[in-house]
Amino acid sequence: MPQSNSTATPPAADKTPYADKVERLWTDSYGWVVSHSTQILIGVAIAAVIVLALLGLKRFGIHLCRDRENRGHWAFILGRALARTRLWFMVAVALQLVSAYADAPGFVSGTASFLFTIASVLQVAIWARVLILGLVEHRSVGASAEDAAAIGSAMNIIRLLVTVAVFAIATIVILDNLGVNVTGLVAGLGIGGIAIGLAAQGIFSDLFAALSILFDKPFQRGEGIRFDQTTGTVETIGLKSTRIRSTTGEQIVISNANLLNKELRNFDRLDHRRMIHRFGVTYQTTPEVLEAIPSMIKKIVLAHPKCTFLRCGMAAYGASSLDFELQYDIHSEDFEEVFTTNHRVMIAILKRFNDDGIEFAYPTQTTFTAAPDGTLVMPYAEPAAPKAKATPAA
Template identity: 65%
Template structure:
């Protein structure tokens, strides 16, 4: 008894490449013979469309040559200038393929090539627009290039990888490939990379936040936590601050934005408070004139604005005054010099008026046997120096008789 034959596994049908090419050649020749007029008209239209796209690309290049490289026109121009020649050819062919009544195989080939070129061209345009928006948001100041120099490299790499990964998935999906597993794998891989480089990405996004939000710039004087100094460099992971004590302080970007930060360079005015003490021997009439004296001294300086001045209390050894005034300048050197001049002028005026500054003093009083206070020093001091009696002139004492 003959054994039963098992069914063989299904196999893909063999494709005869030579026959397909021969069939494409015959269809093309027949198409050229039967539709020569339509082909000529379509070729002329395609050529016009191609040169129109070339003109738009040159216009984009001219927009890129402007001085403001971060303006919106420059951003759009830079994206247009990245238009590829192959994409322009495929756009021209795709627009006229229906009018020329191309064979089915040729039409499908044109559609496939147009889809691939359009997807990758869209990725290139999106990359240039995203990078242009980042540079535009970062600003056009003199320190922009240096601030972005260390960050733009990694930003360009990340944007390019993400956009072209999406483009490849779109192309494969249009070809009929099941991309579900690929998308899941990329998602899991992205999560793993994000967890492994969590600290790096945290500092990277913090650097982007500094560039976009601009809480400070290079050269600004800032105060952060216990550090005060001038920003020297904004890097990809850290910001370097030159402290007022001279050393360089390196601060993580993420840590820098997690605490309260004071930007001293954004001050249009700086307020100063002077505490002045005069002696208790100052007459009340003179004490009443001191606020007007200080106001006149402060307002005599062009960049100083008086806020208030008056007596604030009775100290242990002084009559206390407080003067508040603003210096209208962003330059700390000018502010410091203005305060110094105000202090010197107050000293000169007080010396001219005979007003004495108080300093810590202590006076001791003694009491008489009856309880009354006695001054610590006599009102009059008389020094009596008796003439010394010579030793030879002294008479010996005589003892009394009992």
């Protein structure tokens, strides 16, 4: 059988899946509009009211953001979040409402749900970012100019970290709603995050420690603190380290993370300071005088302003003294005032003891010698015997 020399006609090119979807969407939408016109009009009216309400909230948020003096307060933060409401989110909400109310066909409803999912996740991510950054700014309200400058420097890093974290989560949520298997992506992000965290562990630990100091405020610039064996005044709180001027004059630089791991004592936040003094009087002091010393010192302490007497009494028999302990509080946050008041109390006690002939003890040794007949020669004068009372004449 002879073969034909004619070439076969190539088949017509098939439509691409994308073109098929567009054509199907147009066909379904046209049929739906024709058959459900009343429901669509009602849905459009409801959607218009919702969109107008969202626009009103956005304008209200813009109005709250105009007062720059309240920056960092909750009203300003909420207003800034409302002002970030996007128009494409409003359109997606309207399409979803119309599709759900007017019983749209499957393909139209699926498209509306797809757009609504993406728009909602992105809008929530924008709101979350604004609120998180606003919370950071809210914690800085009332900070000093230097602390505010440090927070401003840290905000650039915080803004970058928050943006990356929020939109990474939003991307994963969108892909998961679209049916994409995000297990591998989540695992990859987790491994990458761990690697970055380990590489920059020291930097991030000091950064977050600095933010903890600035926001939690265990101490502020200019306050006196003590950690380990160091006592000084805070000069600067940086993103990496804190600089402290020691009482001996040198500047001490310590990393923020290391500083927060120590037990800190803040001397500028004391509502009172307790003074504890031990002193001794000589063993020659009579018991009557020893009993009178606590009440005597109590009157001296209470005579000074901002002083509260706690206790005073004999505490121990010392090697060369009868030891007393005095405790009282000075109610003042100013260390200079506390120091001056304590000085005046000590001087007043010394004057009173001198006036009453009460001797403070100091380390001494007493040597006893004996006469040729063995009689001890006392190193001090023996107290005179009391004189007998004269008998009245009959």
